[in-house]
Amino acid sequence: MTPPADLTRARKAAIVVQYLLNEGQDLPLSDLPEDSQLRLSRELGALDLVDRTTFQTIASEFTEALGNLAMTVPGSLDAALSGLDGKISPQALQKLRDESANTAGADPWKQILALDLDTLLGLLDAEGVEIGAVLLSKLSTARAAELLGRLPGEQARRIAHAVSRTADIRPDAVARIGEALAAQYCGASAPAFPQTPGQRVGAILNSSGAEMRERLLDDLTEQDPGFAESVRKSIFTFADIPTRLSPLDVPKVIRDIPGEDLVKALGAASATGGPVAAGADHILSNMSQRMADSLREEMEELGKIKKAEGEAAQAAVVAAIRSAADRGEIALIEPGEDEG
Secondary structure, X not given: OOOHHHOXXXXXXXXXXXXXXXXXXXXXHHHOOHHHHHHHHHXXXXXXXXXXXXXXXXXXXXXXXXXXXXXXXXOOHHHHHHHHOOOOOHHHHXXXXXXXXXXXOOOOHHHHHOOOHHHHHHHHHHOOHHHHHHHHHHOOHHHHHHHHHOOOHHHHHHHHHHHHHHOOOOHHHXXXXXXXXXXXHOOOOOXXXXXXXXXXXXXXXXXXXXXXXXXXXXXXXXXXXXXXXXXXXXXXXXXXXHHHOOHHHHHHHHOOOOHHHHHHHHHHXXXXXXXXXXXXXXXXXXOOHHHHHHHHHHHHHHOOOOHHHHHHHHHHHHHHHHHHHXXXXXXXXXXXXXXX
């Protein structure tokens, strides 16, 4: 038996890993770089009997090393990019992913396997069955089964049969196929805008006056009914408050609205009548009685409100509600969705 002082760090790591495996721990060893997996496997294969004193010494060193860790790091650019998803702009993220894919030694298959099923289906339609067989072999069994289930029967049969011809394919050939597919299907630039066209126009019309909004929607409906419908679904106005703002969320949003804007918005809406007045009633009915009475008194004292001022105040209320939803403090009810 080798004394602990004479063991390499790799051999000590193998002893710790073997102990954890013996204890039934499910270690994510596949997350290690391939060369580290190979080295660890060789060290595991070379292990001999380990006496109690040696193991206790190694375990103490391992525990001490863990205790000295101040933080963990992603360990690779791919892992770092996964952590940055949603934290930086889509354009910057895609540029970094493209740079990572072009780095010498980078595995192009990571990008390919991350594609959604619809893109993979398009890839299978465009490429030959042999390429499809290689792709199928690289996918997890669950995802491969899902992909096959989406294909026409004859195409699925031909690709599945072609897998039998991949037994002798060389790793360097698989790598070249991955590089070609990644260049073709993974290099698309991130969209210039994070929102859909309908969402962008809807956001603009949210801040527009009611007359202008309805006029533009009517024009859009005549020119492109489908696009007009997507815009309508993205619009959230004062009149939508009763159907899209949960009663429980009313107190959460009104605290962020300046008092003057709230009074003007409610007063103008009540005077307008119709769906807009229903928005005011929804807000007043879902706050404390004392606060509602106080706001009604201020509305009466304010008197008649100019149309432009009323619409600006209502836009401020809508913006506050939208902002709370964007921060995740509330969840707006989707059009056509029951509140329950």
